[in-house]
Amino acid sequence: MKRFFDEELETFRSHLILMGETAVRQVQDAVKALVTGDIALADRVIAADDELDNFELQIDDEAIRYMNLRAPVATELRLVIVGMKASHDLERVGDEASNIAKRAVKLAALPPLKPYVDLPRMAAIAVEMLRAALDCLLHLEPDRAIAIVKRDSEVDQLNRQLYRELTSFMIENPATVSRALELMFISKSLERIADHASNIAEEMVFLAQARDIRHSEELKKTAVE
Amino acid sequence: MEPPRPAVPPVPLPARPVVAVGPPAAVAPPPVKLRVRSVNFFYGAKQALHSVSLDIPEKRVTAFIGPSGCGKSTLLRCFNRMNDLVDGARLEGTILLGGQDIHAPNLDVIELRKRVGMVFQKSNPFPKSIYENVAYGLRIAGVRQKSTLDTVVEKSLRGAALWDEAKDRLHESALGLSGGQQQRLCIARAIAVEPDVILMDEPCSALDPIATAKVEDLIHELKREFTIVIVTHNMQQAARCSDRTAFFYLGQLVEYSDTGTIFMNPANPQTEAYVSGRFG
Numbered sequence: 001m002k003r004f005f006d007e008e009l010e011t012f013r014s015h016l017i018l019m020g021e022t023a024v025r026q027v028q029d030a031v032k033a034l035v036t037g038d039i040a041l042a043d044r045v046i047a048a049d050d051e052l053d054n055f056e057l058q059i060d061d062e063a064i065r066y067m068n069l070r071a072p073v074a075t076e077l078r079l080v081i082v083g084m085k086a087s088h089d090l091e092r093v094g095d096e097a098s099n100i101a102k103r104a105v106k107l108a109a110l111p112p113l114k115p116y117v118d119l120p121r122m123a124a125i126a127v128e129m130l131r132a133a134l135d136c137l138l139h140l141e142p143d144r145a146i147a148i149v150k151r152d153s154e155v156d157q158l159n160r161q162l163y164r165e166l167t168s169f170m171i172e173n174p175a176t177v178s179r180a181l182e183l184m185f186i187s188k189s190l191e192r193i194a195d196h197a198s199n200i201a202e203e204m205v206f207l208a209q210a211r212d213i214r215h216s217e218e219l220k221k222t223a224v225e
Numbered sequence: 226m227e228p229p230r231p232a233v234p235p236v237p238l239p240a241r242p243v244v245a246v247g248p249p250a251a252v253a254p255p256p257v258k259l260r261v262r263s264v265n266f267f268y269g270a271k272q273a274l275h276s277v278s279l280d281i282p283e284k285r286v287t288a289f290i291g292p293s294g295c296g297k298s299t300l301l302r303c304f305n306r307m308n309d310l311v312d313g314a315r316l317e318g319t320i321l322l323g324g325q326d327i328h329a330p331n332l333d334v335i336e337l338r339k340r341v342g343m344v345f346q347k348s349n350p351f352p353k354s355i356y357e358n359v360a361y362g363l364r365i366a367g368v369r370q371k372s373t374l375d376t377v378v379e380k381s382l383r384g385a386a387l388w389d390e391a392k393d394r395l396h397e398s399a400l401g402l403s404g405g406q407q408q409r410l411c412i413a414r415a416i417a418v419e420p421d422v423i424l425m426d427e428p429c430s431a432l433d434p435i436a437t438a439k440v441e442d443l444i445h446e447l448k449r450e451f452t453i454v455i456v457t458h459n460m461q462q463a464a465r466c467s468d469r470t471a472f473f474y475l476g477q478l479v480e481y482s483d484t485g486t487i488f489m490n491p492a493n494p495q496t497e498a499y500v501s502g503r504f505g
Binding site: 068 | 435438441442445446461464465484485488489
């Protein structure tokens with residue numbers, strides 16, 4: 001039976017999806033600005049971070065109002081709780097994208113240290129993870145969400161690999177230190193973005209099954225593998 | 226083969242983000258429909274309301290909440306002078322309906338009750354057909370033309386979300402309807418005479434959850450045309466249905482504010498204790 005306030009929940013869900021799309025676009029644009037040395041694009045990414053901050057405030061506001069006045073239970077309650085947590089993760093994704101864009105501006109003024117291969121690869125995986133996690137908001141698929149969490153280790157692996165490579169650059173040639181450090185921080189930002197995508201995926205499992213898989217042994221084993 | 230996806234309806238996305246930046250634009254408050262000033266009410270020697278003042282906005286739902294005996298129903302019944310029928314009842318102060326004093330000596334109480342309809346806790350259809358229940362108010366007002374009555378009966382039953390269930394049995398006894406349907410019939414009867422205000426005294430307390438949900442949704446629809454004042458013991462209902470909420474305790478108006486404020490950040494600790502279910 002449809003209730004007069006159902007639309008409020010659908011608006012809430014739509015805002016969450018729009019916020020997710022915005023966060024994905026921010027990550028893609030930040031990495032594009034880095035690879036192409038496009039300072040104007042980087043500046044746009046930095047300026048657009050406010051958009052995600054506003055989404056977070058609005059989603060929190062809608063969630064609090066819905067919990068306060070509509071007394072949601074079961075799936076509705078889980079959607080509202082998960083929505084608040086996911087919006088916080090997405091806002092942090094936006095912060096990381098903004099950090100990448102700021103470093104892209106600095107690197108654009110310097111000669112490239114190495115071709116950009118690993119960072120775009122990490123970004124592509126992180127974006128895939130984010131997209132798939134957000135898709136679970138529309139189609140409750142816990143197995144798919146768990147698969148997203150497991151992909152986090154791929155990005156961790158690439159981050160460690162890049163860290164080792166950049167360390168050797170710095171040892172061999174101290175003149176590369178400032179550029180290598182910028183790239184290390186960018187790599188760390190992408191690794192964090194994948195962590196946030198992984199968090200959102202865990203939240204989606206809670207949404208679908210009321211099951212909290214955070215810190216579970218099953219996932220820890222996968223991460224070690 | 227891909228496994229079937231659970232049936233979650235896709236969410237239609239708006240064309241662009243509709244994120245409001247900063248506080249929402251100020252909206253002019255609706256006009257006041259009922260203005261209550263310094264109302265004291267007595268049942269004989271016992272004082273039931275102590276200097277109550279509040280404004281009921283037009284075309285909004287205002288909920289009165291509070292524990293039993295707090296005076297919320299007494300105040301509701303003051304609005305169409307139902308308390309005149311109680312021996313020893315006495316009111317001090319003023320109540321204005323659209324600026325007109327409802328206790329003015331020249332005021333016709335029958336006219337007042339046409340303008341201020343009422344729906345009670347227990348549905349009370351007349352032992353007549355569904356059609357005659359809805360047409361009753363118009364008939365006693367002298368309307369005889371069948372086409373007019375037919376139009377009003379249909380409009381009112383549609384307005385009360387009962388038309389689809391009742392259209393094929395309009396001339397059957399109203400007492401054959403379910404409890405929830407009977408309550409919606411009483412709402413149809415109330416709106417048939419096109420009142421300004423509809424008073425509802427715990428309209429869902431005798432209904433099951435589905436019938437309650439239907440009446441709540443109906444209240445949400447009715448506020449487009451009518452000013453609604455509802456007394457309820459169900460705090461979730463007050464939170465879901467109303468725009469403004471007044472909390473009464475021991476005959477005093479403790480707090481009156483936007484419903485969101487009453488349930489999120491009430492100013493008075495007694496209100497907080499009541500809406501948290503800690504007393505009452």
